[in-house]
Amino acid sequence: MNPRLVFVALLLAGPLARGDQGVRRDGERVSGTLSLTANGSFAFREGDRDVGVAELELVRFAGKPPPAPGVHLWHQVRLEHGEVLHGEVRALDETHLIVRTAWAERVAVPRAAVERVGFPGGRPAFFDSFDGPPTDWTTAGDPRVADGRLVFAKSGQSAETGLKPAVAAGRVGVTFRGAVTTARRLNLELGFVEGGKPAPVRIELVGPGERFTVEAPGRAEYDGRLKRSAGERRLVAEFDRDRLQVFVDGFVLWSREAGPGELRSVRLAADGEGVDEAAVADVLVTRADAGVKTRDWGDLMRDAVRSAEGDETFGTLAAAGPGGVTLELKGKKLAIRWPAAAEFTFRRGPVPERETAGEHVRAIVAAADGGRDVLDGAVRGFDGKALVLAHAVLGDLTIPRQRLEELRLRFHGRRVPVDATPHHLGTRAAFGFAVPKPEGVRMIKTVSLDAAPREGFAVVDAARVGAKTTPVEVRWNGVLLSELNRLADKPGPEVRAYRLAVPATAWRVGENEVEVRLRVDGDGGRATGVDVRAVRLEVVEGR
Numbered sequence: 334m335n336p337r338l339v340f341v342a343l344l345l346a347g348p349l350a351r352g353d354q355g356v357r358r359d360g361e362r363v364s365g366t367l368s369l370t371a372n373g374s375f376a377f378r379e380g381d382r383d384v385g386v387a388e389l390e391l392v393r394f395a396g397k398p399p400p401a402p403g404v405h406l407w408h409q410v411r412l413e414h415g416e417v418l419h420g421e422v423r424a425l426d427e428t429h430l431i432v433r434t435a436w437a438e439r440v441a442v443p444r445a446a447v448e449r450v451g452f453p454g455g456r457p458a459f460f461d462s463f464d465g466p467p468t469d470w471t472t473a474g475d476p477r478v479a480d481g482r483l484v485f486a487k488s489g490q491s492a493e494t495g496l497k498p499a500v501a502a503g504r505v506g507v508t509f510r511g512a513v514t515t516a517r518r519l520n521l522e523l524g525f526v527e528g529g530k531p532a533p534v535r536i537e538l539v540g541p542g543e544r545f546t547v548e549a550p551g552r553a554e555y556d557g558r559l560k561r562s563a564g565e566r567r568l569v570a571e572f573d574r575d576r577l578q579v580f581v582d583g584f585v586l587w588s589r590e591a592g593p594g595e596l597r598s599v600r601l602a603a604d605g606e607g608v609d610e611a612a613v614a615d616v617l618v619t620r621a622d623a624g625v626k627t628r629d630w631g632d633l634m635r636d637a638v639r640s641a642e643g644d645e646t647f648g649t650l651a652a653a654g655p656g657g658v659t660l661e662l663k664g665k666k667l668a669i670r671w672p673a674a675a676e677f678t679f680r681r682g683p684v685p686e687r688e689t690a691g692e693h694v695r696a697i698v699a700a701a702d703g704g705r706d707v708l709d710g711a712v713r714g715f716d717g718k719a720l721v722l723a724h725a726v727l728g729d730l731t732i733p734r735q736r737l738e739e740l741r742l743r744f745h746g747r748r749v750p751v752d753a754t755p756h757h758l759g760t761r762a763a764f765g766f767a768v769p770k771p772e773g774v775r776m777i778k779t780v781s782l783d784a785a786p787r788e789g790f791a792v793v794d795a796a797r798v799g800a801k802t803t804p805v806e807v808r809w810n811g812v813l814l815s816e817l818n819r820l821a822d823k824p825g826p827e828v829r830a831y832r833l834a835v836p837a838t839a840w841r842v843g844e845n846e847v848e849v850r851l852r853v854d855g856d857g858g859r860a861t862g863v864d865v866r867a868v869r870l871e872v873v874e875g876r
Contacts, residue, residue: 410447
């Protein structure tokens with residue numbers, strides 16, 4: 334079931350527990366309040382008693398996130414080991430991709446830190462933000478484009494676009510100017526076909542009634558009867574063979590646990606007399622990617638753009654913005670608009686990290702259209718207004734408390750970068766690695782410590798490690814910690830963080846040596862390569 338519907342079900346069942354909800358490592362739940370003490374450590378209080386933070390795996394927060402900013406097209410920026418940002422692509426320079434998120438006007442993401450940039454929930458089948466004439470639509474009555482909107486000023490005006498091939502599962506998003514009118518209506522008509530017969534769904538975006546209305550075949554399991562209001566609103570219809578759900582600004586308007594069929598067209602139509610105008614800022618139709626395997630990039634030494642058909646074009650990304658990207662190749666500049674650019678990536682390289690200290694967490698943040706941002710970092714500030722997260726790569730991020738859904742508690746202490754340069758350990762050159770040419774079968778790096786920690790971990794970010802590939806040993810001051818293969822499954826391009834405990838007897842005051850090496854049998858033996866991206870140290874300290 335869609336998580337937004339689960340939330341509605343909880344509201345209907347009864348009031349939510351007040352305060353924050355902690356989840357112990359054994360699964361038991363406890364309600365209370367999470368706070369940050371003056372020394373930078375978390376405390377969790379249940380009533381008149383303290384709950385040991387070390388007992389908690391995560392803390393969830395109840396609240397209603399504010400509406401997301403008006404963005405024509407949201408992208409999903411994927412970083413390594415599961416971190417995700419949803420945002421509008423605003424600009425690109427030589428070092429950073431600039432995005433606008435639901436909670437920050439500007440976040441600068443280092444190019445080399447980006448695993449891929451695509452679209453949340455699937456790939457666009459159709460997109461129009463009305464920056465020019467509606468050439469992708471069949472119109473009647475001459476609706477006009479003004480100030481980046483398609484404006485309907487009289488009865489009988491309409492705009493329709495067909496979808497080939499039809500969309501069996503996906504979503505339709507429409508940003509429009511909400512209003513309660515005297516007589517004018519603007520309907521969104523979704524042209525579904527089920528069993529070879531038309532099964533249209535009609536949603537009244539603008540009209541004289543005080544509530545939104547939905548007309549569709551079959552009976553609704555839920556009808557939210559949401560009120561209209563002035564201002565920019567966002568409607569999203571999600572569908573597959575088992576469901577149809579309609580949301581306005583993230584709230585459920587209408588839902589049915591039965592599929593509507595295949596979507597073959599989208600139509601906007603005005604009727605009703607009067608002088609009221611209705612305006613639409615953008616229309617996005619996305620084809621669901623469920624079950625589609627994420628494809629490897631063929632060459633990580635160059636920037637690349639992948640089309641909706643899956644073709645890759647390599648070069649240098651020179652620009653990116655709300656309209657699309659510009660790729661330089663063979664001395665020419667190729668402008669590729671959304672959604673022709675289905676996803677893109679940047680060449681891999683060193684990703685500078687900074688040391689972080691304090692409570693290290695993974696934050697789950699409400700983004701837009703039901704999406705979630707996932708970010709790792711150390712907590713620099715936490716109160717009733719905001720979370721300030723010190724991110725090793727993105728800098729300090731201020732996230733409004735209303736958008737914070739969950740904090741997964743990692744450890745309290747220091748996260749110390751040791752090396753952030755990609756290394757190819759192996760005996761043969763291979764594409765698909767950050768560095769195609771191998772540098773040998775081992776690498777050694779050092780880190781200086783003022784005191785020997787009581788508890789700590791060596792963390793190696795690596796790809797292409799498999800349970801049956803050449804053993805990858807990690808040693809700390811000559812002491813074998815483990816083989817990465819014991820923690821791996823199938824070798825692949827995804828970068829994974831391997832966290833290995835360092836024995837208390839292995840630490841030294843001063844220079845400490847960490848070694849990553851392939852265990853190759855015999856002199857000149859061949860080995861399957863490993864793509865090492867970074868090495869760091871996690872020092873656990875008491876609260």
